[in-house]
Amino acid sequence: MRLQKISKTSFLIATTLLTLLITACYPDHNQSTFDPQGPVAESQLHLFWWIFWGGLVVFVLVEGALVYAMIKFRVRSESDIPAQTHGNTRLEIIWTAVPALLLLIIMVPTINGLFYMYEAPKTTKPEHTLEAIGHQWWFEFRYPDPTNSEKEIVTANEVYIPVGYPVAINLESVDVIHSFWVPKLAGKTDMVPSEGNFMWFQADEPGEYYGQCAEYCGTSHANMKFKVIAVPEPDFKSWLQVQSNPALESSDPLAQEGAGVFKSAGCTGCHATKTVVNKGSKGRVGPNLAHVASRRNLAAGMLRNSDENGSVNDALLQKNLRTWLQDPNEVKPGNLMSSGAQVYTDPDKKLTEEQISQLVHYLSSLK
Amino acid sequence: MSTFPISIPRPVHPTGIWGWFTTVDHKRIGILYGVTAFIMFLTGGVEAILMRVQLAGPELDIVSAAVFNQLFTMHGTTMIFLAVMPLSAAFFNFIIPLQIGARDVAFPRLNAFSYWTFLAGALMLKLSWIGGATDAGWFGYAPLTSVAQNPGTGIDFWIISLQILGIASLAASFNFIVTVINMRAPGMTMMRLPLFTWMSFITAILLVLAFPVITVALIELTFDRYFMFNFFNVANGGSVVLWQHLFWVFGHPEVYILILPAMGIVSEVLPVFSKKPLFGYKTVVLAGIIIAFMGWMVWSHHMFTVGLGAVANAVFTVTTMLIAVPTGIKVFNWLGTIWGGSIRFTTPMLFSIGFIAMFLMGGISGVMHAVSPSDAQQQDTYFIPAHLHYVLFGGAIMGILSGIFYWFPKYSGKMYSERQGKISFWLIMIGQNVTFFPMHFVGLDGMPRRIYTYADNMGWNFWNGVTTGGAFILVLGFLLVLDNIGRHWKNGEPAPSDPWDARTLEWSIPSPPPEYNFKEIPIVRSLDDWWATKQGGANKEVPASGGSEENGHDIHLPQPSYWPFVSAAGLLIAAYGVVFNDLLIPWGLAAIGLTIGFVGVYAWSLEPVNDPEEEDSTH
Numbered sequence: 001m002r003l004q005k006i007s008k009t010s011f012l013i014a015t016t017l018l019t020l021l022i023t024a025c026y027p028d029h030n031q032s033t034f035d036p037q038g039p040v041a042e043s044q045l046h047l048f049w050w051i052f053w054g055g056l057v058v059f060v061l062v063e064g065a066l067v068y069a070m071i072k073f074r075v076r077s078e079s080d081i082p083a084q085t086h087g088n089t090r091l092e093i094i095w096t097a098v099p100a101l102l103l104l105i106i107m108v109p110t111i112n113g114l115f116y117m118y119e120a121p122k123t124t125k126p127e128h129t130l131e132a133i134g135h136q137w138w139f140e141f142r143y144p145d146p147t148n149s150e151k152e153i154v155t156a157n158e159v160y161i162p163v164g165y166p167v168a169i170n171l172e173s174v175d176v177i178h179s180f181w182v183p184k185l186a187g188k189t190d191m192v193p194s195e196g197n198f199m200w201f202q203a204d205e206p207g208e209y210y211g212q213c214a215e216y217c218g219t220s221h222a223n224m225k226f227k228v229i230a231v232p233e234p235d236f237k238s239w240l241q242v243q244s245n246p247a248l249e250s251s252d253p254l255a256q257e258g259a260g261v262f263k264s265a266g267c268t269g270c271h272a273t274k275t276v277v278n279k280g281s282k283g284r285v286g287p288n289l290a291h292v293a294s295r296r297n298l299a300a301g302m303l304r305n306s307d308e309n310g311s312v313n314d315a316l317l318q319k320n321l322r323t324w325l326q327d328p329n330e331v332k333p334g335n336l337m338s339s340g341a342q343v344y345t346d347p348d349k350k351l352t353e354e355q356i357s358q359l360v361h362y363l364s365s366l367k
Numbered sequence: 368m369s370t371f372p373i374s375i376p377r378p379v380h381p382t383g384i385w386g387w388f389t390t391v392d393h394k395r396i397g398i399l400y401g402v403t404a405f406i407m408f409l410t411g412g413v414e415a416i417l418m419r420v421q422l423a424g425p426e427l428d429i430v431s432a433a434v435f436n437q438l439f440t441m442h443g444t445t446m447i448f449l450a451v452m453p454l455s456a457a458f459f460n461f462i463i464p465l466q467i468g469a470r471d472v473a474f475p476r477l478n479a480f481s482y483w484t485f486l487a488g489a490l491m492l493k494l495s496w497i498g499g500a501t502d503a504g505w506f507g508y509a510p511l512t513s514v515a516q517n518p519g520t521g522i523d524f525w526i527i528s529l530q531i532l533g534i535a536s537l538a539a540s541f542n543f544i545v546t547v548i549n550m551r552a553p554g555m556t557m558m559r560l561p562l563f564t565w566m567s568f569i570t571a572i573l574l575v576l577a578f579p580v581i582t583v584a585l586i587e588l589t590f591d592r593y594f595m596f597n598f599f600n601v602a603n604g605g606s607v608v609l610w611q612h613l614f615w616v617f618g619h620p621e622v623y624i625l626i627l628p629a630m631g632i633v634s635e636v637l638p639v640f641s642k643k644p645l646f647g648y649k650t651v652v653l654a655g656i657i658i659a660f661m662g663w664m665v666w667s668h669h670m671f672t673v674g675l676g677a678v679a680n681a682v683f684t685v686t687t688m689l690i691a692v693p694t695g696i697k698v699f700n701w702l703g704t705i706w707g708g709s710i711r712f713t714t715p716m717l718f719s720i721g722f723i724a725m726f727l728m729g730g731i732s733g734v735m736h737a738v739s740p741s742d743a744q745q746q747d748t749y750f751i752p753a754h755l756h757y758v759l760f761g762g763a764i765m766g767i768l769s770g771i772f773y774w775f776p777k778y779s780g781k782m783y784s785e786r787q788g789k790i791s792f793w794l795i796m797i798g799q800n801v802t803f804f805p806m807h808f809v810g811l812d813g814m815p816r817r818i819y820t821y822a823d824n825m826g827w828n829f830w831n832g833v834t835t836g837g838a839f840i841l842v843l844g845f846l847l848v849l850d851n852i853g854r855h856w857k858n859g860e861p862a863p864s865d866p867w868d869a870r871t872l873e874w875s876i877p878s879p880p881p882e883y884n885f886k887e888i889p890i891v892r893s894l895d896d897w898w899a900t901k902q903g904g905a906n907k908e909v910p911a912s913g914g915s916e917e918n919g920h921d922i923h924l925p926q927p928s929y930w931p932f933v934s935a936a937g938l939l940i941a942a943y944g945v946v947f948n949d950l951l952i953p954w955g956l957a958a959i960g961l962t963i964g965f966v967g968v969y970a971w972s973l974e975p976v977n978d979p980e981e982e983d984s985t986h
Contacts, residue, residue, distance in 0.1 A: 009796070012800070013724075013800070016800065029812050029813065029826035030813065030825050030826065031812065031814070032826070033744045033811050033812070033813060034812075041744070043740065044740050044741045044743060045741070047738055047741040048738075048741040048744070051734065051735050051741065055731040055732075055734065059727065059728065059731055062698065062699075062702070062727055063724060063727065065702055066702060066720065066723060066724060069705050069710075070705070070712075073641070073706065073707060073708050073709065073710050074709075074710045074712070075709045075710055075711045075712075077709075080642070081709070081902075082641070082642055082643055083643075083707060084644055085643060085703075085707060086644050086646070086647075086648065087646055087647035087700075087703070088646075088703070091703070092647050092696070092699075092700070095696065095699040096692060096696055099691065100689070103688040103689065103691060103692070103734070106688065106734075107684070107685060107688060110738045110739065111681045111684065111685075113738075113740035113741070114677050114680055114684065114740050115677050118676070118680075119677075171674075175510070175516075176508075176511050176516060177508055177510075177607060179747060181815075186743070187672070187740070187741070187742070187743020187744040187745075187746070188672050188746060188747065189672055189674060189743070190673050190674060192607060192608060192673060193510065193601045193607055194601035194606075194607075195606075195607075195608060197673075197674035198674070210813070212813070214672075214746070214747040214748065214815045215508075215672075215747055216436075216508070216511075216816075217511070218436075218502075219433055219436060220432060221436075221815075221818060221819075222432065222815075222818030222819050222820050222821065223432075333431065333433065334432065334433065
């Protein structure tokens with residue numbers, strides 16, 4: 001009876017392990033590390049499999065020996081006294097040396113992989129070097145201005161990269177420690193205030209890759225997401241061109257009134273609507289909104305504006321903007337706008353439904 | 368003693384509740400530690416269950432983001448400082464003097480002080496839920512702990528309670544180091560020490576070395592918060608990475624502080640229920656020492672993604688992998704112990720075997736983390752809670768459960784229900800795998816840890832649901848354990864002195880042991896002396912229990928004292944005074960508390976001895 005239970009457990013353990021393997025075949029999950037789309041994530045997954053199979057062998061051998069011993073050496077008679085063996089030096093040397101040797105073998109690809117991920121390929125172009133800055137709880141991105149080396153182009157929460165090129169990223173933070181992580185492209189690197197960090201990755205296929213802050217950074221840590229959008233290099237260049245100019249002014253009267261509200265309600269205190277800034281200048285408190293209506297997501301990945309194919313759906317966008325403006329704290333608990341902006345802290349200055357509609361029209365015109 | 372200013376006599380063996388407040392008996396203190404820590408373990412469990420309910424499905428709204436962040440911070444802090452460490456301390460207290468043939472620890476009143484101080488720290492931390500507990504994580508990374516980020520009192524409670532718990536741990540550790548070095552029975556050489564005592568001894572040394580590091584870090588943080596210092600304020604040249612180094616220089620040895628006592632327990636239980644000595648005693652001791660030593664060289668593996676550079680990460684990769692070697696040695700030696708034995712599957716034995724099976728998995732995933740490039744994909748994901756729960760739950764807690772059942776006859780004097788014990792083992796064994804194994808999947812599937820909710824489209828729904836289900840199996844298992852202990856402690860069958868046919872000295876005396884433990888201090892002739900005595904048939908009699916002539920009148924025992932309790936109470940008041948330092952008079956409450964504490968220590972040091980005859984006849 002007891003024995004059956006024991007073999008059942010080992011069977012249970014074996015099946016759960018197999019399930020792990022099966023789970024590994026879920027490449028379509030948004031943040032699966034089993035679906036690398038670039039060389040850095042690939043090299044990391046490759047190492048993982050190495051150590052996984054090695055670990056599996058050790059696991060099966062040791063758990064097997066444990067189960068075998070439990071069956072073979074179970075008590076037969078209470079009065080039985082087995083031989084009082086105190087040890088065996090040769091055996092002990094073997095089971096010290098063999099694991100040490102195995103670990104030494106694993107160290108070689110490990111240290112290789114370490115230096116690989118720490119240094120961007122020499123072919124990395126300077127225009128493919130960008131900055132990512134962590135804020136509570138959103139990401140700011142800056143690109144070198146191709147037309148003026150003293151300037152930078154600012155955007156937020158969505159970062160475009162050229163397919164097939166290594167991209168170097170300098171990481172910073174303005175408040176607490178965040179961590180920059182796009183599982184399908186590369187493992188994470190922390191964004192440490194005043195201690196600039198560095199990482200690189202490359203996307204081999206065009207597509208939208210999910211990213212998320214991985215270091216606990218306060219109340220809405222769970223709501224700090226971003227997207228990496230990999231496009232062919234010409235598209236990347238034209239995207240950057242669009243970004244460097246302000247959005248076209250809308251002819252919609254509601255939107256024009258909204259532009260007024262945007263100023264009078266104090267939004268401009270934290271949000272910029274032009275993108276070109278001096279290199280190294282301090283950014284605004286809130287995300288840059290110059291092209292907010294062209295982004296596939298709102299509120300650092302919390303609300304989806306786009307259809308399946310990635311193009312922005314105006315109805316969705318307006319609905320999301322309204323949801324956000326009505327009660328940002330509901331979407332992202334603890335965010336600085338609901339605790340800092342007068343329109344949310346002072347009941348007398350609360351935005352009216354009309355003002356919200358005007359703002360929604362204005363913001364959704366910022367393509 | 369004429370200089371004693373406050374002539375309060377020592378309590379004369381009070382009974383009832385006062386007996387517990389003034390006791391200096393290591394066995395009673397052990398029980399206090401155990402019961403308190405188990406209650407704290409349950410509170411940590413409630414915190415865990417609340418988190419699991421919130422994460423049972425995507426975008427649930429059972430607890431708020433703010434509360435969730437407090438829950439995981441308190442869960443971690445509670446389980447480490449208020450549950451696993453003091454549960455180990457409970458065994459140190461009860462078992463070590465018995466295993467080395469001593470009548471008490473070296474400093475009995477200091478021992479009582481350790482317990483009351485621990486209780487003060489525990490209350491301090493748990494009561495911070497009123498008004499908002501800390502939400503900066505158990506690791507308290509700067510600058511989340513700064514006043515700017517976290518103006519509430521939660522962090523202050525956390526800091527001060529950890530400092531108080533540190534005092535408790537340090538006092539206890541010094542006590543046990545001195546006890547093991549000085550109080551061993553004649554013939555009990557270091558290399559005849561039972562393995563549990565050995566591992567506890569190493570743990571105590573680790574604690575003495577590790578706790579000052581966190582103490583310094585916490586003092587720096589206190590100065591930052593209270594007096595606008597800039598240790599961790601980058602705006603004025605401080606460094607947030609400094610905190611991480613200090614925290615993990617403490618934090619990694621702390622991991623071994625949590626696991627070594629459990630390894631010690633397992634190393635006692637396996638030989639007894641296999642009827643064989645521990646395989647390679649010297650190697651296991653040595654491996655423990657090496658683990659403790661190397662534990663200092665691996666702290667930066669908690670910081671692989673902080674950006675210390677390829678060279679630093681390479682060095683810590685190598686050291687972290689190497690620490691797997693002595694850990695592996697232990698596992699193999701445990702296998703060697705049961706190999707060729709005559710295995711009895713009692714409840715403690717099942718938990719010890721479960722320990723090996725589960726700890727091995729935690730060890731393998733630990734080596735996975737050591738591979739720093741692929742760890743960049745695992746760091747701060749659910750893969751880490753999976754790993755750490757296999758080590759701390761599958762390891763430390765399983766080991767402690769094994770000890771709870773193994774020594775139950777000794778500390779309660781009763782027998783537990785074996786049947787119920789086995790059912791609870793299977794529930795806990797299955798429950799933990801259902802709870803913690805799927806965390807590997809969601810972690811590798813990109814789910815970060817410490818998130819209070821997740822979106823529906825990430826593919827994490829199913830396994831999170833499974834994990835939450837597993838947590839409830841664990842609840843069932845622990846309810847059974849609780850019932851088993853509680854009911855049989857009261858009404859169980861009386862236990863014989865040596866129900867397991869065990870090997871070490873604590874089983875040579877009655878269950879429960881008399882206050883003086885050993886009627887005669889034993890003379891130790893070999894490793895596993897009690898087993899050798901039984902096998903050799905030498906006429907070393909089992910001392911009879913509780914006869915009227917053996918009530919211990921002729922044996923000198925440490926006397927009860929009020930002062931450890933008073934000193935600890937003073938500390939608790941002072942601690943509250945530090946957090947609420949603007950109450951009525953600035954720092955007034957802190958001053959009152961410290962005064963009480965000092966009076967306590969002063970009176971303690973000049974405390975008279977009750978019986979003048981005893982004073983004459985002993986030191």
